[in-house]
Amino acid sequence: MSHDHDVELRPTARQTEAALNPPPGRTGGDLVIETLHGLGATTVFGLPGQHALGLFDALRRSSLSYLGLRVENNAGFAADAYGRITGEVAPLLLSTGPGALMSLAALQEAAAASSPVLAISSQIPSAGLGGGRHGYLHELRDQQASARGLVKSVHTARTASQIPSAIAAAWQSALTAPHGPVWVEIPQDVLLAETVLPVVTAVDATPDDILPRPELTAVAAHLLAGAERPAIIAGGGVVRSDAAGKLRALAERINAPVVTTYGGKGAFPWGHRLSLQSWVEDRHTTDFLEDADVLLVVGSGLGELSSNYHTFAPRGRVIQIEADAGKLEANHAGVGIHADARIALSALLETVEARPDDRAPQRVRTVLDRITARIEAQGRTLEQSLLTAIRAALPDTAPSFWDMTILSYWAWAAFDARRPNTMHSAQGAGGLGYAFPAALGAAAVDPSGPVLAVSGDGGAMYSIAELATAKQYGLPVTWLIVDDGGYGILREYMTDAFGQASATELVGPDFVALAQSFGVPGVRTTPQALAEDLAKALAEPGPSVVVLPALLRMFAPTHL
Known part of the structure; x- marks a missing residue:
């Protein structure tokens, strides 16, 4: 491979002139903002704090859009949603100590959901680092250590000249599959100090592709083409890598029924003849998957929920495509293919032979009929009617965000997302308070269309402060709060x-x-009026709240 980049790296006369004569009054904070702009960022999230003021002063002078939330954890959830919706890096600007620590629950969710969040935290002045002076406000003994177990990589900039490279390396890490959060920290004095360094222009931080090994693709294609009862489990990696089209093409070529995990909602058409939908916590689904002689798992580690609480015990050959090497064959042995889901599915499509099977749709229908009969026997008509009402009110292309509440647990299994990358929840890490701030982050992507957030009353209390954010920015988020006391x-x-x-x-x-x-407009509704009240709220510009007093019940355990 050639490494001759002379043409690309040689500056033009205009670039040289600009580099030799940078504008006065710039600081380390400007280098941060210039680097983000050069990498392609358009929107940043966060909260200011004492040590980060140089960063926010530079932001004021830039063309980047800023969405400031009221709590750092909520700002992290907003950035997470922005990253999920766009597939682009979402910068999250944080202060030192308490401000940095407040973001950690959101970074855990971003890690679990493979969302590319770039957390940039300030630090105490350089003189206090590494055992120097102590007693600074917000000082932590080792701030990086608090984030290191959550993020993909940690980067530091102790001088102005280190800033562009640190941020570019973090950016590349965040976007290399599996996507995930990264951490950069810069001391207060470095952010505030004037710099004579040239203005940062275009920055190259192209993510590395994770390519499947061809001999493994050949084995997988052979197994799938020769299977009698193949099946596919599609996880969040299919959504994150924008591989829904490739998944459908492969499923149709080999006539394999598809189950989507909760993280993979929308990865496969709900009403497709091969769709087993998302009832992964159902014994009928588990039995069907265990009976498969070849099971293809794409973009899922088969964790607790996706394996029906680790009761799933496949009897056939397992092929697992996973970008996160740590999840590869972690729960079930098989043919482990370390690769990005989209690239691996493309390779399979080029290799696998068609597999006729006119029995597959009936096998799918039999399982779905058994699930329907089991649910109907439990009398959970209220819960199902609420999901029907929400689906009727919500436009197909509108994103929805679901907190850890009973209605969300139902939605994971029973809600038709209709489009890839439109239904999102906090089920990766499972923290409360995700839905509303995440919906605000999604609204920042496209403020022209409605976004839905669904919370219980307990989870809603985590995010009440962000009603002020929604009002301040006029974001079109409708917040459905199911209040059961x-x-x-x-x-x-x-x-x-x-x-x-x-x-x-x-x-x-x-x-x-x-x-x-x-x-913010608010209305109290009933199960009978929910569809109408919700549709009305979603159609109005700006934020709104719909409150539904209701005591909901879960469906009976199905892993026993």
């Missing part, structure tokens, strides 16, 4: 396990009045 799913878990619940009952506010106090 407590942590509903925990109430149910504890009652099932111990006979009664404790610490789950909550005194809450009047959410409608609270929304209105922020200048």
